[in-house]
Amino acid sequence: MEMMGIERDRLHMSWVSSAEATKFIDVVTQVTEAVRALGPNTRFVKQQAKVA
Amino acid sequence: MSEWEPKIVAFLCNWCSYGAADLAGVSRMQYPPNIRVIRIPCTGRMSPKFALAALRNGADGVWVSG
């Protein structure tokens, strides 16, 4: 994806066990911050035809 | 309109992160409300199609967690 010019931080992967609620929250926060820093996704969005 | 908030599609494995999310909820922990959770039976169910479909439909980020 990065090769094609989609920003790296748009896609995240992680391992969280079902007992790790705190890690879950950490990762959610991290991911949210990373995406927030990138700003809105404009590249790969399919524009729907505008209907009057 | 108020300030822009990122929309993140989260693909969570039923047995791992989905459980963690559940536990976080039950424990009344606070976390950012930007994720939209999609439960998948296993991270093995994940496919590149899903990530692309999410982005195509306007998600700002995709998060896969097992």
Added chain:
Amino acid sequence: MLGYTEKMRGIASRLLKDCSVEMVIGFRKGSMPMMNEPCFVTTIEDVPSLIWDSNCGINLANYLTNRKEKIAVFAKGCDSRNIVNHIIENKIKRDQVHIVGVPCTGMIDKRKIAGMVKGEILEVSETDDTIKVKTADSETLFEKTEVLQQNCTLCIHRNPVIHDEMVADPVEEQTSLDRYADIQKIEEMESEDKWQFFEDLLSPCIRCYACRNACPLCYCPTCFVDESKPQWMGKGQDPIDVRTFHFLRAYHCAGRCTDCGACERACPVGINMRLLTRKLEKDCQEQFGWEAGLSLDQRPALDVYQTNDPGTFIK
């Protein structure tokens, strides 16, 4: 590669005569210069139509998918690797195919040649290392090395990796090539430039799916582009749809692509979609030390888990 034709006809007649195969897959002359087409020979009478020259770039492994009969196939280096892929992926059994190895010195790029001469090309003939191109009012002689397909100039497996017999002695392999110079250049671009680069690269695409049809790896009963429930992408020429198609097609070839160049060769508008598949090939090479289709005993890189698999991208 000039003497191959006679030997091939000999091999084909022998195999058909002693009934060890029901069909021989090779090439015959196409209706236009530089357009050899695949040829399925089932009777000895048809054997003389078989030929071999530098226009046999189509990947014959493509025609083996899910066949039930015994087949002999002429296989270049890349074809043989795709046959290995097919066997590993259970698309054909090893004892069903009689692989006739063809050491290959590269196939010529018809688009390149058409761009280098003026007027319609009427005839193309070749010697071992030159190509003569005849148009209505001129005749041009090229060194074969200057008109090779790009993937052939970068090829490091010219000799078949598996074979039951060989048409000729192995040719010398190319070594010390910088195979991924162009990929590296793209990798070094800024994110925005990359986006623009592929926007320009893919903009002529007419979604004819010739690349998919020519590709020996693309044998899904229903391709994701044809699925409508759910519909993964639109059918039109919307740039995002085009991009999704090329992106996902490349992904399906991850760890399987042998860079045979069939996709680029088949493309009517000349898109170099190999930039995408080769990026994945490069990653497989770097991260898992894996090259597709080299051996029957090894499972593909994306098929196995090892504790030392790279995982730094996982939080």
